[in-house]
Amino acid sequence: MPLSDYLDANRERHLSELFELLRIPSVSTDPGRAADVAAAAEFVADALRSAGLGADVHATDGHPIVVGRSPAVEGAPTVLVYGHYDVQPAEPLELWDTPPFEPRIVDGDIRARGASDDKGQVYAHVKGAEALLQLDGALPVNLVFVIEGEEEIGSPHLRPFLEAHADELAADVVVISDGAMLAPDTPTLTYGLKGLAYLEVRVRSAGRDLHSGAYGGGVPNPIQALAGMIAALKDDDGRVTVPGFYDDVAELGDEERRRMADAPFDEAAFRADAGVTATPGERGYSLIERLWARPTLDCNGIWGGFQGDGAKTVIPAEAGAKISCRLVPGQEPEDISRKVAHALEALAPEGCEVEVVHLHGGRPASTPIDAASVRAAAEALRASFGREPVFARTGGTIPVVADFQELLGSEVVLVGFGLEDDRAHAPNEKFSVENYLRGIATSAELLRALGRAPLGGPAGASGGGDGAG
Amino acid sequence: MPLSDYLDANRERHLSELFELLRIPSVSTDPGRAADVAAAAEFVADALRSAGLGADVHATDGHPIVVGRSPAVEGAPTVLVYGHYDVQPAEPLELWDTPPFEPRIVDGDIRARGASDDKGQVYAHVKGAEALLQLDGALPVNLVFVIEGEEEIGSPHLRPFLEAHADELAADVVVISDGAMLAPDTPTLTYGLKGLAYLEVRVRSAGRDLHSGAYGGGVPNPIQALAGMIAALKDDDGRVTVPGFYDDVAELGDEERRRMADAPFDEAAFRADAGVTATPGERGYSLIERLWARPTLDCNGIWGGFQGDGAKTVIPAEAGAKISCRLVPGQEPEDISRKVAHALEALAPEGCEVEVVHLHGGRPASTPIDAASVRAAAEALRASFGREPVFARTGGTIPVVADFQELLGSEVVLVGFGLEDDRAHAPNEKFSVENYLRGIATSAELLRALGRAPLGGPAGASGGGDGAG
Numbered sequence: 001m002p003l004s005d006y007l008d009a010n011r012e013r014h015l016s017e018l019f020e021l022l023r024i025p026s027v028s029t030d031p032g033r034a035a036d037v038a039a040a041a042e043f044v045a046d047a048l049r050s051a052g053l054g055a056d057v058h059a060t061d062g063h064p065i066v067v068g069r070s071p072a073v074e075g076a077p078t079v080l081v082y083g084h085y086d087v088q089p090a091e092p093l094e095l096w097d098t099p100p101f102e103p104r105i106v107d108g109d110i111r112a113r114g115a116s117d118d119k120g121q122v123y124a125h126v127k128g129a130e131a132l133l134q135l136d137g138a139l140p141v142n143l144v145f146v147i148e149g150e151e152e153i154g155s156p157h158l159r160p161f162l163e164a165h166a167d168e169l170a171a172d173v174v175v176i177s178d179g180a181m182l183a184p185d186t187p188t189l190t191y192g193l194k195g196l197a198y199l200e201v202r203v204r205s206a207g208r209d210l211h212s213g214a215y216g217g218g219v220p221n222p223i224q225a226l227a228g229m230i231a232a233l234k235d236d237d238g239r240v241t242v243p244g245f246y247d248d249v250a251e252l253g254d255e256e257r258r259r260m261a262d263a264p265f266d267e268a269a270f271r272a273d274a275g276v277t278a279t280p281g282e283r284g285y286s287l288i289e290r291l292w293a294r295p296t297l298d299c300n301g302i303w304g305g306f307q308g309d310g311a312k313t314v315i316p317a318e319a320g321a322k323i324s325c326r327l328v329p330g331q332e333p334e335d336i337s338r339k340v341a342h343a344l345e346a347l348a349p350e351g352c353e354v355e356v357v358h359l360h361g362g363r364p365a366s367t368p369i370d371a372a373s374v375r376a377a378a379e380a381l382r383a384s385f386g387r388e389p390v391f392a393r394t395g396g397t398i399p400v401v402a403d404f405q406e407l408l409g410s411e412v413v414l415v416g417f418g419l420e421d422d423r424a425h426a427p428n429e430k431f432s433v434e435n436y437l438r439g440i441a442t443s444a445e446l447l448r449a450l451g452r453a454p455l456g457g458p459a460g461a462s463g464g465g466d467g468a469g
Numbered sequence: 470m471p472l473s474d475y476l477d478a479n480r481e482r483h484l485s486e487l488f489e490l491l492r493i494p495s496v497s498t499d500p501g502r503a504a505d506v507a508a509a510a511e512f513v514a515d516a517l518r519s520a521g522l523g524a525d526v527h528a529t530d531g532h533p534i535v536v537g538r539s540p541a542v543e544g545a546p547t548v549l550v551y552g553h554y555d556v557q558p559a560e561p562l563e564l565w566d567t568p569p570f571e572p573r574i575v576d577g578d579i580r581a582r583g584a585s586d587d588k589g590q591v592y593a594h595v596k597g598a599e600a601l602l603q604l605d606g607a608l609p610v611n612l613v614f615v616i617e618g619e620e621e622i623g624s625p626h627l628r629p630f631l632e633a634h635a636d637e638l639a640a641d642v643v644v645i646s647d648g649a650m651l652a653p654d655t656p657t658l659t660y661g662l663k664g665l666a667y668l669e670v671r672v673r674s675a676g677r678d679l680h681s682g683a684y685g686g687g688v689p690n691p692i693q694a695l696a697g698m699i700a701a702l703k704d705d706d707g708r709v710t711v712p713g714f715y716d717d718v719a720e721l722g723d724e725e726r727r728r729m730a731d732a733p734f735d736e737a738a739f740r741a742d743a744g745v746t747a748t749p750g751e752r753g754y755s756l757i758e759r760l761w762a763r764p765t766l767d768c769n770g771i772w773g774g775f776q777g778d779g780a781k782t783v784i785p786a787e788a789g790a791k792i793s794c795r796l797v798p799g800q801e802p803e804d805i806s807r808k809v810a811h812a813l814e815a816l817a818p819e820g821c822e823v824e825v826v827h828l829h830g831g832r833p834a835s836t837p838i839d840a841a842s843v844r845a846a847a848e849a850l851r852a853s854f855g856r857e858p859v860f861a862r863t864g865g866t867i868p869v870v871a872d873f874q875e876l877l878g879s880e881v882v883l884v885g886f887g888l889e890d891d892r893a894h895a896p897n898e899k900f901s902v903e904n905y906l907r908g909i910a911t912s913a914e915l916l917r918a919l920g921r922a923p924l925g926g927p928a929g930a931s932g933g934g935d936g937a938g
Contacts, residue, residue: 194682198780207744212767213663213865216795217759219745223768223790224703230696275676275786276688278820290686298681299692300783301774306791311667311829313793313866314769317744321692322775324782326685351747360780396682397782 003444006131007437014440015110015433017047018123021085022103022112028063028086028152037063037149040085044147047123051130053143060157063149067169070129070143077455078142079447080171080410082400083122083178084151087114088425095427108433115431117424121177121417122147124436128443140451144171151178155400162407172411172455173373174404175446177439179416182390183264187381187442190414191374192293192366192393193401195327197336198300200357201226201344202320209305212313220351222319223304229347229354230299230321233340237283240297240325242343248330252293256369259391260288292393296326297340322359326395333361363402365412366393372453373411380446381415384438411455415442472913475600476906483909484579484902486516487592490554491572491581497532497555497622506532506618509554513616516592520599522612529626532618536638539598539612546924547611548916549640549879551869552591552647553620556583557894564896577902584900586893590646590886591616593905597912609920613640620647624869631876641880641924642842643873644915646908648885651859652733656850656911659883660843661762661835661862662870664796666805667769669826670695670813671789678774681782689820691788692773698816698823699768699790702809706752709766709794711812717799721762725838728860729757761862765795766809791828795864802830832871834881835862841922842880849915850884853907880924884911 007014026040027033041057041064048055048068055068063086090100090113098104103112110120125145132139146169148158162169181188205220235241252260265288271279281290290296304319306312323344325336341356348354367374369391381389401412417439423429476483495509496502510526510533517524517537524537532555559569559582567573572581579589594614601608615638617627631638650657674689704710721729734757740748750759759765773788775781792813794805810825817823836843838860850858870881886908892898 196682196782198782205745210743211865212765212769212793213665213795213863215743215760216767216864217750217763217765218739218748218756219743220747220749221767223771224699227696227699227768227771230693231700234693270687274679274684274688276674276820278689279687280689280818280820281686287687291684294686296681296686298685298690298784299696299774300681300781301776301785302692302696302771302788303776304772305768305770307770307772311791311793312769313665313667315767316770319771322780324681324780326682350749351745394682395685396680 001135003131003135003441006135007441011437014127014437018110018120018436019103021047021119021123022110022114023101025101026086026114026149027089028150029089034063037086041066041149044085047126048145051126052133053129053145058161060161062157065149065158065161066145066147068145068147070139073139073142076141077172077450077453078144078170079450080144080146080169080174080404080408081122081125082146082174082176082404083125084118084148085122086149086152087117087119088152092427097428105433109430110433110436111428111430113429115429116418116422117429118151118178120431120436121439124417124439125175125177125443127440129447131440131444132447139447141447143447144169158400159403159407162403166407170408173450174408174410174412176401176412176414177417179414180418180420180422181416182392184419185385185387186264187385187387187389188392188416189374189377189381189389190392190394190416191369192329193364193398194395195331195333195364195402196324196360196362196397197327197333197340198322198324198360199337199340200320200322200359202318202355203229203348204318204353204355205351206315206317209317210315212315215315219315220349221315222352223316225349225352226302226304226319226321228349229344230323232347233297233343238281239283240295242339244339245295245336248332248335249295249328250330252289256293257289259369260292261286263288263390263392291395293328295328295331296395297323299323326397327364329364329366331364333363337361362397362399363406365401365405367411367413371411372455373413373450376449376453377413377415377446379449380442383445384442415446417442470604472600472604472910475604476910480906483596483906487579487589487905488572490588490592491579491583492570494570495555495583495618496558497619498558503532506555510535510618513554516595517614520595521602522598522614527630529630531626534618534627534630535614535616537614537616539608542608542611545610546641546919546922547613547639548919549613549615549638549643549873549877550591550594551615551643551645551873552594553587553617554591555618555621556586556588557621561896566897574902578899579902579905580897580899582898584898585887585891586898587620587647589900589905590908593886593908594644594646594912596909598916600909600913601916608916610916612916613638627869628872628876631872635876639877642919643877643879643881645870645881645883646886648883649887649889649891650885651861653888654854654856655733656854656856656858657861657885658843658846658850658858659861659863659885660838661798662833662867663864664800664802664833664871665793665829665831665866666796666802666809667791667793667829668806668809669789669791669828671787671824672698672817673787673822673824674820675784675786678786679784681784684784688784689818690784691821692785694818694821695771695773695788695790697818698813699792701816702766702812707750708752709764711808713808714764714805717801717804718764718797719799721758725762726758728838729761730755732757732859732861760864762797764797764800765864766792768792795866796833798833798835800833802832806830831866831868832875834870834874836880836882840880841924842882842919845918845922846882846884846915848918849911852914853910884915886911
């Protein structure tokens, strides 16, 4: 039976099963929902088993991690699908038009908390694998699912779990569906994410707050010092002036730039969405290149002195700011944090003491656009959408992606089935029925394409040939 | 009887009377103390009357203003002494070593709320006038007291009162004792105060807060825009770059610069007090010249984006700052506010909208150091302290001083009897017994010197000669 016939025949079952999962209020941040989170883990494990895979529910110090595993296919490449079964809180409940854990179809959308983020997307992969097992009796790859229950609270136990099970989870490619397409009906394959280096800087200049009348003109002003330091971090060309900032940046290749230029990116819509009248940035790069593939530096917060209504004539003793850089492949968070800290210290004017605290880091991640996994994903999207996919990068940072790359040695491709307006984390979250069903088709096509792809060196390459049948 | 003998003979009475005034908790900001504030006004009026002056308690929409007036001396100059009988709250009470409204002498200091600010200082003038009336039977000047009860809450009813009574309050010179000497045993005559122009600036760049991953590198950052604008307000020489900022500045004369260079100003003590390691400022001017007599620009507050613990990856839609300038004679608050606002608007980068709100202004005030009133005050301080006084200016702003200049056409001299460490507004406020008594002597000597001075044009000049006897 062709895949499309199978999917048509099972459409109602695919929907009703997902609805069962959506009914479980697996809010990971709410201690009162721990039993629901555990029930969702068991539901997912049962779903994997009934799809024809083995499944284990691994306890952690937090919520469990479900690992599914297809029957071994000797010599075939290994594909790991990552997703999560936990959801954001539904509050404020009064803003929902329908109860968040009573899924229903409204205007062609599945309306429920977790519909798009991420239950609907990860369940599409479970059903995709099931479809191939039903149709072909076997998968063309060794398929592993890692479906966790703590994504919405920062995945505190995932990395330790990956570290402890690195050998058995080693995969040639990791597939993640936990995001959105660039636009409706625009199959999107995300192959690069930025990293993050986030720090806090404090400038101190005096032993106490000083009266601006009695001391003005005679003491350093830490706000003005900080303002000067921040202003000096970029030049008139919008480039970051931190020494060595660009040293390790992987420059964009010609094909990437061409693809970005061709991407259906609507600059007017971008401006309207953000409510901005200008899109300044690093000279020499288009807006989409800057957003997707150039390192950036932004001040995320600043404070100092008097912030209330009216006038207070104070020269504060201290001022501070939060500064973060988005990093591209080649850059390391620790290295950039150190360079920014050194630059800030060097910029401090006389009489100002600078303290930098490194708050947070995440490594960038990317898979080359000509990698076998990326080509296979493109092939799958082409098959299920009937359109050429967009090769995208994103300015966002997903630390787990870099973890998979680092710990499991995998290529990572992100294939989002959602839409930007799916209201993830917000009331009335939705996931279109059509995208859910296309997600199942894409998942099945992707496994077939990956089975044919020259993945994972000799073993993968040969296995890929075998498994394509 | 020589003045000094009279003062010695009346020492205990001068102290005990002041203690009575200090026992009245005339906290002007506390509605529950309104009756005490009124009682303090009546006490001051009675004190003026028993000193030999006429006195009226003028009701206002707030606390009353006491006006005292000496018997008229035809042809003599008119001197107005301004002070206030209200006090700051005493809280936190637990930090007082003695009850704030039970004055006592501790280590040679009168310890009580209001001892230095300003009951002790204004009462010294009442006792100084009384001394001359007792000794000479008349004053050498026409003396007017204006003693208000709302100084600690911003004097909301004083200016309207001065406007309504400008004719009858017109004076050749206004004397204010509501401050401190430059150092202990250093008679200080303050002849200039800075003005103030205080504004708030807001920079808006987007319709909402944006995710720094999704939008970084593609949208204006209002914090960085604001930082750049603030940084650009001063050049590498510490000069304010606002076009026209220095246009109307009255430059320092040679004698003023010489006196400032000779002033007993301890830069090391200044650094230690402020807790600073550097004293940057406008090139070409000494620290004391900058503090006293050069216009300044300080950022008093700044805010924007995320200020909490940890990391939030936001590009805020808006950032803001408070900016104030201290002005010197020649500069007008409205003019400088407008110039700073224009400069900020011109500095705004593309995509950033700037809004400036003018919050507060105060005019600078000064009396020439060779004015008759200043020379007379110097003579009085020389007589009572036995030392050459310091001619000082201050970076602070006292709007009422400019009001007196503007509304009454008076020269203003400030003769502070307090010390910098008198803990005005703080627990354990104090005023040294010695300075209180020297204040009485100085007040009497000042009236004599002013009576001899060529004040107020022909009438004042001749009256001065007559009244000196």
